[in-house]
Amino acid sequence: MSVVEKASVESNADQAVSAVVVRFAGDSGDGMQLTGSNFTEATALHGNDLATFPDFPAEIRAPAGATFGVSAFQIYFGADEVTTAGDDVDVLVVMNPAALITNLKDLLPGGVIIADSDAFTDKNLVRAGYETNPLEDGSLDGYRVIVIEITKQVIAAVEPFGLSHKFAVRCKNMWTLGLVMWLFDRDRSVTIENLEKKFASKPEIAQANIAALNSGHSYAETAELPSGVEVYRIQRAEVAPGLYRNATGTEALAYGLIAGGRLAEIPLTFASYPITPASSLLHTLAQHKEFDVVTFQAEDEIAAVCAAIGASFGGTLGITSSSGPGISLKAEAISLAAATELPLVIVNTQRGGPSTGMPTKTEQSDLNQALFGRHADTTLPVIASSTPSDCFDVAIEAVRLATQFSTPVLLLSDGYLANASEPWLVPDVTQYSPFPVHFETDPEGFTPANRNPETLARVWAKPGTPGLEHRIGGIEKSHETGDISYDPDNHQKMTDVRKAKIDGIAKFIPPQTVSQGNATGRLALVGWGSTYGAIHQAVKRARATGADVSHIHIRYMMPFPENLGELLKGFDQILVPEMNTGQLVEVLRSKYLIDAQRLNKVSGQPFKIREILEAIHSSLGEQA
C-alpha cells in the first residue's frame, strides 16, 4: 500500500489515494529537515498516520551543490496504518541537481518531481555529475515534472521585507513547503506559528518566511500545473482513539527514562559524551530539569559511564548513553558495574560501523557487542526498542530491570528510531505500576553481599545511611561477607550467582508473543529493533494474499523470554531479517539448535517492505 494507488487522472477531480511518500531533498543548508518537520506536524494535525525518515549527511555544511551534501527528509502518510517511512517515493522535491541525481532512483515511475530550475545552473549540474540538464534533455520523461523558478519566485515574494539576497534565498524551503502543502491540503497555521516563534527576535525574517510559505501555496493554487497533481486528498487514518502527539524515538526514550525514574521513585543522573546519533538524548533530558534528572556532559565516554556508576553508588540511578564506538570505550566500566552489582542503564543508539563508519546512518550491528562485548563472564540484560513510541516503554523497562536486579542494563536503539517520528498515543503515566526502589537502612545483619532471595539482587545501601558503612569494588568479593576474596570456590560461586541472577530475569518478563499471525505455521519472521515496521507491513501484505507467515518481534534479547525456544520450534521455517551480517540469527541457531535463516542488509538504510516481502515469497516458494 505504500505505492500510490493510481486514481484516474481523466478529470480534475481530487485524487483519493491511501498513502503517499514525499521526500524533500536539497543541500544540507537548504533547510530540508525544517521543511520536513513542519510538513510532518501539519500532516499529523490533519489526522493522517505517518512515519518519517530524516536522512542527512555527516557534514554540517558540505559545499553547496555537492552530492555528498544532500540532506533529505522523507514522510510516509496515509489513511492506513503506517509503520515505516515507505519504500518508493511518490513525490520528490529537489532543490538542486545533486538532490535529483542522488534521489531519483527511489522515485516511482510516473512519480512527481518538483524542481527549482534556478538551481540547475551549469556549475551545479557539473558538480552533480550531469552532462546535460535533465530538466531539458528529456531524461525525466517517465515522470511528472513540475519545473518552477523557485528562487526567482521567492525573491519576488519576500522583496517587501528588504532582506539581503542571501536571506531572501533562504526562504526557498518555506516557499516549497507552501506549494507541497497545497498539493496535500495541509493547514499552514501551525507552520506560521512555528515561524513566528522561531524568529521571535527577528520579526522581518519571520514575516518573509511566512510570505514565502503563502506565496508557494497560492502559486500552486493558481498555476496551471500538469494534470493529475492538482490535489491529493489523503483520508484520515483509522487509529486507536485518544490523545496523540508526534514523537521521535529519542523524545520517547527520554520521557520513558523520566517516567521510569518516577515509577522507581529514584532521581536520575544522566552522564554522557556527545556522539552522533545519540547526543539528542542528552539534549532532551537537559531540557527537563524540572524533574529529578541531573544531566552531565563528561570529558569522554569513560568518564560518562563512570560518573553514572558513581551516581548509582551515591543513591540515584546512573544512566549513560552513546553509540557503538562510545560503548566500546565504556566496556571496562560496565563490567565494574556488573561486578559490583550496581544499577546502571546504558543506551546504545546504534549507527553504521565499524569505527567511525556512517554516523548518521542506521544499522543494528551492535547486538553482539551488547551481548558479548566485555571481558570475562559479564552478562547483563539487553533489551531493544522497535518503534519510536516503543522507546518509551522500553526505557521504563530498562529502569525496572536495572533497579530491581541491581545490574547494568543495555538498551538498544538505533539512528533510525532516534530520528524518525510517528504519532504517539500519549501514555497516562498514572496508569503504570510503580516499582519503588528499596534502599537498605537496617544495620542488623547487614553485609554488602546480602541478596534478595527471589531476584538475587544485591542489597543497595547508599552512603549517608548510618551504620551501613561498607566498601565495594572490582576485586572479587566473598559471597558471605562482601570482603575481598581470592578463594577458588568463592569465585566459582560468585560467577554462578551473577549469571543466575541475569538468567533468572526471564521469570520476571512477559512471555514472547506473536505480533502478527498464528503461533505455529510454515514461516515465522523473527526480528528485533527498528526492523519492526518493515517486517510488520511485509507480513501483513503476504498474509493478505494468503501466505502462512507470522511475525515475532523480540524485545528481550538477554535473557530471552522463557517460551521463545518452544515458540520458534512451532514453525517449519524461521527467517531473521537484520540490518547486520546476521547476529541474532547466530544466537538463535546456537541457543535453540534450529535452522534459522538470515536476511541481511547493511547499507545504512532501513529495510524496504518490498525486500522483506520478496524474501517471504522466496522462503515459502522454495518450500512448496
Added chain:
Amino acid sequence: MNAPQKLTLKDFSTDQEVRWCPGCGDYAILKTIQKLMPEIDTPKENTVFVSGIGCSSRFPYYMETYGFHTIHGRAPSIATGVKLANPELDVWVVTGDGDGLSIGGNHMLHVLRRNVDLQILLFNNEIYGLTKGQYSPTSKVGTRSPSTPDGSLDMPLRPCTFALGAGARFVARTIDTEAKHMTPVLKRAHAHKGASFVEIYQNCPVYNDGIFDYIKEKKTAAQSRLLLEHGQPLVFGTDNSQGLRLNAKSLQLEVVTIGEDGVTLDDIVVHDETNRMLATMLAGLSAPDFPEAVGVLFCQPETSYESSVYEQIKTVREKKGIADFNAVLRQGHTWTVG
C-alpha cells in the same frame, strides 16, 4: 538524631588486614588520615573514599566509611558521579602517580578545572608498584625499571604543576611520614569547598626506595624543603638563613643567602597562596638546585561544580513551577482521535 559522640582512630579502622609491603609509606598516610577523621566535622556515614587501581587505591578497604575501589584511572569520574548524586557527601579520592596522572590524566585534568568538591590525595612514589616496578609519568629521566632496563627517556611531570595548569583552586604538597605536616594540610584541603589537590611524597620501599630521603632526613631536610606559610617569607635552610628572591629580569625565583651581598629579609618573596603565578613557580622547584615546596601552594576558592549544578536546577524549577509529568507529555501540538 543521635547525640554526637566522640569518635576515635579505631572507629575509622576496618577489620581488614592491611596488605601493603612492610615499610610502605601508605601505612603512615593511612594512620594519619584515620586519626584526622574524628577531628573533622563529618559524620562517618557521610564520608566516602573512592580510589582507582594501584597500591594506594587499596586505601578505601581500610577506612570504616563508605568506600568504592574502582578501575584504573577513573576514580575522579566516579567520585564526580557520587557528588552529583548527593552533594552532601564528603568525598575523598585516593590515587597514585600512575593511576591519577597516566591512565587517568584526562579525568584528573577535568575534575580539577570543573572544581568538583572533592579531596584528591595523590600518593606520588614515582613508580608503578602493583604491576611490579615499571617507571611512571613522575619518574625521573634515567629511571631503570623492568620496562626501561637502560633508563627511562621521557620527561616526568610534576603533579602540582599539572594541577595548577588544569585550573585547580587548592594545591598542596606534603610528605607520607610527617603526620604533623600532613594533618593541617589535609584539614585545609577538607575545609576548602571545591577540588582540593594534595600531592603526598610517598616512599615505595620495594621498587623506588629512598627517593625522597633528601627531603625527609634530618641532615638534608632543612636545605631541601621550603615550608610554606601564607604571608610569611620564603625562607629555608639551617636557621632559615636562605630565601627565595624574584629575579626581575628573568622572572624566576633564585636562591639567596640573607645577610650576604646586601640581601635582607625584605628581599625575600612573601608567600601569597592566592597567587597562581607564584604557586606555579613554587610547584616547579626541584632539589638539589632549589628547596621543594611543601604546604599549601595555592588556595583560591570558587563556587564548586556540583553546587552550581543544583543552583541551576533550582532556578529552572522556580521558573517552570511544579512539574506535572503527564502535562509535559501533553505539551505542544496534540490532537485527539475520537
